Structures are given as structure tokens and as C-alpha cells.
Amino acid sequence: MPEWMQLLQWGDDGWGDEMVRGMLMTLAVACAAFLLGIVIGMFGAALKLSRYILVRFIGETYTTLIRGVPDLLIIYLLFFGGSMAVMAVARVFGYDEYIELDAFAIGTIALGTISGAYATEVIRGAVLSVPKGQIEAAKACGMSRFLLFRRIMVPQVARYALPGLGNVWQLTLKDTSLISVVGLVEIMRQASVASGSTQKPFTFYLTAGILYLVLTAFSNKGFGLAEIWANRGVRRA
Amino acid sequence: MDFNLMAEAFPKILDGLPVTMALAGISLFLGFFLAVGIALLRLSSFRPISALAYGFVYVFRGTPLLVQIFLIYYGTGQFEAVRESFLWPVLREAWWCAILALTLNTGAYTSEIIRGGILSVPFGQIEAAKACGMNALMRFRRIVFPQAIRQALPAYGNEIILMIKSTSLASTITLLEMTGIARKMISQTYKPLEIFLIAAVFYLTLVFVVTRAVAYVEFRLNPDRRAARTAKGKDLTTVAALGADVR
Numbered sequence: 166m167p168e169w170m171q172l173l174q175w176g177d178d179g180w181g182d183e184m185v186r187g188m189l190m191t192l193a194v195a196c197a198a199f200l201l202g203i204v205i206g207m208f209g210a211a212l213k214l215s216r217y218i219l220v221r222f223i224g225e226t227y228t229t230l231i232r233g234v235p236d237l238l239i240i241y242l243l244f245f246g247g248s249m250a251v252m253a254v255a256r257v258f259g260y261d262e263y264i265e266l267d268a269f270a271i272g273t274i275a276l277g278t279i280s281g282a283y284a285t286e287v288i289r290g291a292v293l294s295v296p297k298g299q300i301e302a303a304k305a306c307g308m309s310r311f312l313l314f315r316r317i318m319v320p321q322v323a324r325y326a327l328p329g330l331g332n333v334w335q336l337t338l339k340d341t342s343l344i345s346v347v348g349l350v351e352i353m354r355q356a357s358v359a360s361g362s363t364q365k366p367f368t369f370y371l372t373a374g375i376l377y378l379v380l381t382a383f384s385n386k387g388f389g390l391a392e393i394w395a396n397r398g399v400r401r402a
Numbered sequence: 403m404d405f406n407l408m409a410e411a412f413p414k415i416l417d418g419l420p421v422t423m424a425l426a427g428i429s430l431f432l433g434f435f436l437a438v439g440i441a442l443l444r445l446s447s448f449r450p451i452s453a454l455a456y457g458f459v460y461v462f463r464g465t466p467l468l469v470q471i472f473l474i475y476y477g478t479g480q481f482e483a484v485r486e487s488f489l490w491p492v493l494r495e496a497w498w499c500a501i502l503a504l505t506l507n508t509g510a511y512t513s514e515i516i517r518g519g520i521l522s523v524p525f526g527q528i529e530a531a532k533a534c535g536m537n538a539l540m541r542f543r544r545i546v547f548p549q550a551i552r553q554a555l556p557a558y559g560n561e562i563i564l565m566i567k568s569t570s571l572a573s574t575i576t577l578l579e580m581t582g583i584a585r586k587m588i589s590q591t592y593k594p595l596e597i598f599l600i601a602a603v604f605y606l607t608l609v610f611v612v613t614r615a616v617a618y619v620e621f622r623l624n625p626d627r628r629a630a631r632t633a634k635g636k637d638l639t640t641v642a643a644l645g646a647d648v649r
Contacts, residue, residue, distance in 0.1 A: 230602060238602070
């Protein structure tokens with residue numbers, strides 16, 4: 166135990182501050198990816214609920230592909246392919262140098278794409294659980310499509326989707342560990358750097374595990390409170 | 403699109419398919435027994451035991467699988483005692499470390515699924531079984547477990563798919579399963595899209611087969627729903643009449 170404390174000291178002699186910085190990076194990339202995922206999820210749900218079969222097919226392909234293929238493979242694709250795609254665009258504008266995308270950007274895009282597929286399903290389910298009669302009633306009241314969306318759909322879809330989005334968040338948070346393979350210095354990367362230089366892998370990976378537990382426990386609590394808040398007006402039997 | 407490369411990648415990634423399937427299969431098999439054990443411990447009325455089981459589940463579900471794999475593969479070697487013990491030949495091998503991590507992980511997730519299934523068995527049935535004089539083991543074997551499995555099957559199908567995808571993490575500790583081979587090829591050729599598509603085809607096929615298989619087992623295990631399904635096609639009045647006859 167004292168050895169552990171010594172290894173995790175704050176400042177230049179220990180790895181405490183580095184690990185906490187890694188944790189903040191994990192949190193940052195998870196938040197960015199989760200928000201991107203929700204945006205993608207809204208578009209994805211719109212695609213999958215479209216009345217045109219071709220549009221539905223696009224949405225279907227996206228969610229099937231992402232949910233049926235390992236996340237690590239998707240991250241590799243975007244890590245190796247992301248820079249090349251950007252370079253190909255740059256070449257059109259006459260820029261021939263090697264461009265490397267920021268690890269944070271790749272991580273956000275990759276995890277956002279993954280969590281977007283799961284968010285699509287959650288949001289689609291939430292949209293479908295708004296009672297049809299309400300939509301008819303809103304139309305009968307003469308609401309425009311936008312007003313109907315804003316007043317009837319959004320508040321209820323948000324409430325129905327909340328538990329599912331909580332799961333998506335947990336998934337995204339844990340998936341950030343995979344971004345360490347592309348070099349973003351988050352918890353996992355920091356832990357492997359530290360264990361490489363101190364030869365104490367158990368200590369640092371255990372610390373990493375504890376930091377993840379702290380993040381998941383707190384965000385679990387947060388989503389629980391958000392659910393209570395969102396359902397404050399709902400009558401329960 | 404480099405079709406030659408895709409043709410080249412196909413047999414290479416196919417070589418990784420048995421490794422992927424073995425990793426998923428072995429750890430799902432072992433993890434299932436672990437999960438039943440943990441689920442029963444969690445339902446124990448003796449607080450410390452259920453708390454211990456809950457702690458196990460909480461830790462393994464709250465941390466990324468990658469941490470668990472690294473902790474077992476890289477971490478255990480830190481201790482002299484482990485390196486000199488009989489466990490070292492096992493913990494030294496990436497293969498067994500991956501199996502161990504995946505087993506513990508799926509054990510934790512599956513135990514929650516099974517617990518849900520066990521809790522879904524109506525209490526009246528257990529009371530009735532007790533009244534018939536069944537002991538705890540027989541109650542579990544004849545009444546609780548068959549129904550719990552049936553209830554838990556759809557969720558367990560998801561878990562199988564998650565595990566198939568999780569085996570890709572074994573590539574981070576040098577195992578050459580499908581993702582590991584794909585990764586190696588991508589870094590040699592810098593053609594990620596082609597190789598990704600081939601690997602994706604393998605994973606999607608595997609996932610598709612599993613989904614079908616689970617749906618089939620679900621169909622077999624639910625004769626009541628099966629009857630309803632065949633009856634749907636028939637003339638409803640005859641079915642109703644048949645039902646009335648039986649009653």
C-alpha cells in the first residue's frame with residue numbers, strides 16, 4: 166500500500182497527476198463522442214423511420230454494420246483511413262504533405278459513429294412509443310410539423326430515451342479505453358506508459374480500473390437522478 | 403478499391419476465424435457456469451455472500467474489458483509469488499489470459515441475465531413445488547431453471563454477440579484472431595477499407611448465424627408460442643373449437 170501511494174504521488178515524483186489528467190481526457194473524449202452519437206442517432210432514427218425504403222435501407226445498413234462488427238475494428242478503420250480520407254481531400258486542393266488527424270478527433274469520430282448506431286435504436290424506439298393519438302390530436306389542433314415536433318415529440322422522446330441513452334453512455338465511456346490503441350493519452354494509455362517506466366503494471370492497471378469505476382459509478386448516479394427529474398410529472402401506480 | 407488485396411485478405415482472415423470462435427466458445431461455455439453460480443450467490447439471503455457476488459458483478463461491468471485483459475496479462479507478472487507459483491504457466495500465455503478475462507467478464511454480465519430470469523419465475527410455482535415436497539435442488543432443476551433459461555434467452559443471445567465482438571480485444575495481447583490479422587494487414591498495406599470490409603463480412607456472418615440459432619432455440623423452447631404461431635394460419639373458428647374441446 167505505501168508503495169502504491171508513492172507511485173501515485175502528485176507532481177514529478179509520481180504518476181498521480183498524470184493519471185487524473187488521463188481520466189479527464191477519457192471524460193472529454195467520452196462526452197464529445199456521446200454528443201456526436203446523439204446527433205447521429207437522431208439522424209439515424211429519422212432515416213430508419215422514413216417512409217422511403219431506400220432511405221430506411223441506408224439507416225438499416227449503418228446500424229447493422231456498426232453493431233455487428235467489433236468496435237476495435239471500426240477504430241482501426243478510422244485511424245488508418247481517417248487521415249487518408251482527409252489527405253485525399255487535401256490533394257484535390259493541391260496540398261500533398263502528410264496530414265495526421267489529431268488522436269482526439271479520430272477517437273471522437275470513431276466512438277461517435279459507434280455510439281450513434283446504438284443511439285439510433287434507442288431514439289427510434291422512443292419515437293415509436295409516443296402514442297399515436299397525441300400526434301393526431303396535435304394535428305387536429307392545427308399544429309405545424311415543427312410545433313408538433315417541438316412541443317409533443319421532443320419532450321416525450323427525451324424522457325423515453327433517457328434510460329437507453331444511459332446505457333449508451335456507459336458503453337461509450339468504456340469504449341474510450343480502445344482509443345488508447347491509436348495513441349490518445351487517456352486512462353489506459355497513461356497506465357501503460359506508467360507501467361512501462363516503473364515495471365509495475367498491476368498497480369497502474371488496477372488504478373485505471375478504479376478510475377473507470379469512479380466514472381461509471383458517478384455517471385450511473387447522474388443518469389438515475391436525471392431519470393427521476395424527467396419523470397417528475399409522471400403518475401405512477 | 404483493390405480487389406486483389408481483398409482476395410488476398412479473405413483466406414488470411416479466414417485463418418483467424420477458428421481462433422475467434424474458440425475464444426468466444428470456450429469463454430462463453432465456462433462463463434455460463436460461473437454466471438449461474440454468481441446468480442445463485444446474489445440471490446442468497448445471507449447478506450455478505452450476496453454483497454460479494456454483487457461486488458464482483460459491479461466491478462466487471464463497471465470497467466472496460468481492455469483493463470481486465472491487461473490487468474491479467476501484464477499485471478499478474480508484477481508479483482514474484484505469482485511468477486513462481488503453479489499458475490504462471492497459465493498466466494504467461496496470452497491465450498489463457500484472454501480466456502480468463504473473457505470468462506470473468508461474460509460471467510458477470512450473464513449472471514445478471516440469469517438472475518433476471520430466475521426472478522421472473524412466479525413465486526406461486528415455487529410455493530407449489532415446496533408443497534409437493536421438492537427439495538431445493540429439485541425445485542431449481544425442474545421448476546426454476548428451465549423457465550429462467552427460457553426467459554433469459556433473448557438477452558443471452560445479445561450477450562453471445564457481444565462476446566464474439568469482444569474477442570477482438572484479444573488482438574491487443576498479441577493473439578492473431580480475425581481483428582489481429584486484419585490489423586496486421588492494414589498496417590502493412592495501408593488499405594484499411596478493403597481489409598475492414600472483408601473482416602466485417604466474417605463478423606457479420608458469424609453474428610447472423612448466431613442470431614438465427616438463438617431464434618431457433620427460442621422457438622424450440624417455447625412450445626406454447628409455437629402452437630400459437632401455427633394456429634395463426636389456420637381457420638380461427640376451428641382453433642377456437644379445438645381449444646374449447648380441450649377445456
